[in-house]
Amino acid sequence: MKKISESTINRLSKYYRTLQTLIEKEVETISSEDIADIESITAAQVRKDLSFFGTFGKRGLGYNTKDLKGAISKILGLKKKWNVALVGVGNIGRALVKYNEFKVQGFNIIAIFDKDPSIIGTRVENLTIHPEKNLCKILKGERIDIVIITVPADQAQSIVDQAVYCGVKAFLNFAPISLKATEKVVIKNENMSIELESLSYHLTNRLK
Amino acid sequence: MKKISESTINRLSKYYRTLQTLIEKEVETISSEDIADIESITAAQVRKDLSFFGTFGKRGLGYNTKDLKGAISKILGLKKKWNVALVGVGNIGRALVKYNEFKVQGFNIIAIFDKDPSIIGTRVENLTIHPEKNLCKILKGERIDIVIITVPADQAQSIVDQAVYCGVKAFLNFAPISLKATEKVVIKNENMSIELESLSYHLTNRLK
Known part of the structure; x- marks a missing residue:
């Protein structure tokens, strides 16, 4: 895995919280544009951050909120106590x-x-x-x-x-x-x- | 004044604390190399951060700790309550x-x-x-x-x-x-x- 910047790691934490909130509201999919809007950053930044970890989501369909949250949780080591x-x-x-x-x-x-x-x-x-x-x-x-x-x-x-x-x-x-x-x-x-x-x-x- | 990055502002806060400690120890002058060493960054970074605000210190003589602390304090708005x-x-x-x-x-x-x-x-x-x-x-x-x-x-x-x-x-x-x-x-x-x-x-x- 490439060396990931602290800023990217911190944004992943924020995406994680955003996804948590979306899942509570029963939102099933979200686009990088929508994530970007919530976080007040660009969609390109969101896609770049997530690209470090492989391919999530499908072009035109956006990300499945639960899958993406699970993937970020694993990346951040949050599955562990x-x-x-x-x-x-x-x-x-x-x-x-x-x-x-x-x-x-x-x-x-x-x-x-x-x-x-x-x-x-x-x-x-x-x-x-x-x-x-x-x-x-x-x-x-x-x-x-x-x-x-x-x-x-x-x-x-x-x-x-x-x-x-x-x-x-x-x-x-x-x-x-x-x-x-x-x-x-x-x-x-x-x-x-x-x-x-x-x-x-x-x-x-x-x-x- | 040029737009100054958040990282520079945060480092100025750190230099301010470092200078406070040095003044308490009655250190009168310090080089950018010594500040850099204390903060675990490069001397070039220290000089660049301070250059935003004009010329402090003299080549070869370093910075007067009290003058530099005063200047940073003014920049950060710490003279005010x-x-x-x-x-x-x-x-x-x-x-x-x-x-x-x-x-x-x-x-x-x-x-x-x-x-x-x-x-x-x-x-x-x-x-x-x-x-x-x-x-x-x-x-x-x-x-x-x-x-x-x-x-x-x-x-x-x-x-x-x-x-x-x-x-x-x-x-x-x-x-x-x-x-x-x-x-x-x-x-x-x-x-x-x-x-x-x-x-x-x-x-x-x-x-x-």
Whole structure:
């Protein structure tokens, strides 16, 4: 398979959601033009994104919504359940543990960690907060695939380093800092402040 | 000023943070090579990003960290305080109201809304939850610049439509759905599930 860009992967996620909605509305087929219209992009882009994975749909007939959703789901690895750990049980961490959407998509948070002795041993939903010193042991024992980082910026790199050392290859980082790892590791950043700063830029320079 | 890409704007945000850290460590000058190394990108990219805004630094001497931080801060509109409203006071919304980083960066959440009668009138931090039916009046009265959307997916577009109608031009959307607005409006998406799905893709296809 060719190397696929992050933008394509992100659009596939969006198509997946769109198809889900269409299937709920009992729509059986859809054209690339209609998908493009919903996503506010061009039909050529939609066809190009889907072409990476072989031939879906028939010329003039469009795509069968269920088949296409199934194919994208397989591409994105959503047929599998993923074991997720979360490190840093502050306000954001706590909200994510309670965020139901993750579980619906097959991402199960099954282990949570903090270093604050006053909350270690307490529960959020039905999970007990573990001390960070047990990180490696539990990541291995629970076969964790993905670690969500919700610690302060100055602690984030150290958590990634430990988790990589213990075999974790995928991270979702909420700490406002650029994290480093080897090529065999993927770190996705949720830089909420950076998105706000982009809005601030547009308000200042373009939308005045 | 030339049209600047979202990627450049996002990198400027990162440089800004890096410079902040360097200034705290009393580093006075830095080369584009050193910035590039910290951000894991090329020095040519750093120079190109900064060249959009004129000439910073001197050949062979690098950039003065305080001057460069000041210039980027001005470009990103961070010298100003922004009035922010948040709609949807569930787990994620509540965590964001308490998230201190936003305020530090000049984004002040000053009005919050929900449609659930059982929480309207109650307080989060020192803010009272307003009913969504008062959205327009309060957005205008409080001169809100940015609205954060933390309602369920099926309610998000309606909130954006109302807020745009009432003069808001910038949105940070946490609902897992593609939202639409006119060209004169900017919507940034925090698609946490989409980032997780990208990790799932990489774990399935590349990192096995």
